[in-house]
Amino acid sequence: MELVLLVLVLVAALGAVVVGSRAGQRRRAAQAEAELAPVRRLVEEDVTALGVELQELDTDLAGQPLGAGENADYQRALDAYEAAKTAADALTAPDQVRHVTEILDDGRYAMSCVRARVAGQPLPTRRPPCFFDPRHGLSVTDVAYVPPGGVQRDVPACALDAERVRVGAEPDVRKVMVGSQRVPYWQGGRAYEPYAQGYYGAFGPMQWMFMGMMFSGGLEGLGEGLGAVGEGIGDTLGGIGEGLGDMFDGFDF
Template identity: 75%
Template sequence: MELLLVLVVLGVLVAVALGAGRMGKKRELLRKESELAPVKRLAEEDVTALGVELQDLDLEMAGRPLDVGANADYQRALDAYESAKTAAAGLQRPEDVKHVTEILEDGRYAMACVRARVSGQPLPTRRPPCFFDPRHGLSVADVSWTPPGGAQREVPACALDVERVRAGAEPDIRKVMVGSKRVPYWQGGRAYQPYAAGYFGNFGPMEWMFMGMLFSGGFEGIGEGIGAIGEGIGDMLGGLGDGIGDMFDGFDGFDF
């Protein structure tokens, strides 16, 4: 009889755990669905911006001879636009936007190479995009900037934003809608982390470390969140263990 009671209680505990797991997965799915729409819209806006830049480049290069290298870079930029457009249209999860912004970053660098070749200049150093708005293209320098409530950092910026920051003016920051407010994209929440990762993640640890500290309230906030999750899991397992222990404390054994 006592064995049967133990098995019944264990079955109930397993059923509760499985139900909690399914509810957690459902909540995670709903969260990702709600985050996907604004991230997808952001990616599509960036793809459109690249298309406009390619039209401008086409007008700029009209009548100017392109050598083999310039033609190859031009085609690379065009291919990047088409690939990014397809990838943005097919986004299924917020994290998929990383692939889109990686393609866009490569397309803008290819455009810079076209201009350099046609002008007889050395190919540009491959720097990160402008931190304040990646649509501004390649950064030209790092500039000291202090985010509101944060510490001063060196961030990559385009020529115009370098001038603005050094003059004490507000840089031209890419903003996104969060509820009824427009905030810098790095304050948009964790759904926008992959967006930034595609643009900045390939330029060494320092660039991505800075981005990581801006998103989600910094590494301290990320660590606290992970710690809270761990504590919650520990409490749940501890509770299960205590309950099972209490059952066996009152169990004298089996009669064979």
């Protein structure tokens, strides 16, 4: 009888481990989707914005003869738009957003090249997008910016935002929802880091923005990472406990 009871206990324990593991997986999947949803909306807005800019470019070029260079850059921008749409539709994790914003950045640069060629100007220097809102397009200069409660950084800015900062006005900052508050995207948490990486990862001076440092210091990112590890362990232990409880409900000792 004792041997039978021991076997039953071992089977119940094994079942509890399986149940706990599955419960932890479900919780992690739900958390991943919750992190992805707002980032997906953000990048979809960026894709839509590029589409609108392409329509405006098409209107501006209507009736103008285009050479081989203009046509090649214009096709590159169109291809980037289609590729970004496809990549955005296929997102399954926040880390994949980086690929979409890389494509968008390349598309906007191609559009800038088209406009420069048509105007008979030199091709623009490849610079990072405007820090305050990547949808503003290529930055034209760096400006010293001090956010509320933060430290001063030299950041790339479009002409309009650079002028706003110089005269002491607020730049046009891209904001995202975090809980019930709207905050600058660079304060949105680790889920938004791949979004920034795609736009700025190729430019060394911007690396500080997405390495857990942001403007306010380096411990915030570390704290979020440790919190995530703790949550994962707690989910697994909690699931195992639930499984053990379910498995032993039917036994009368």
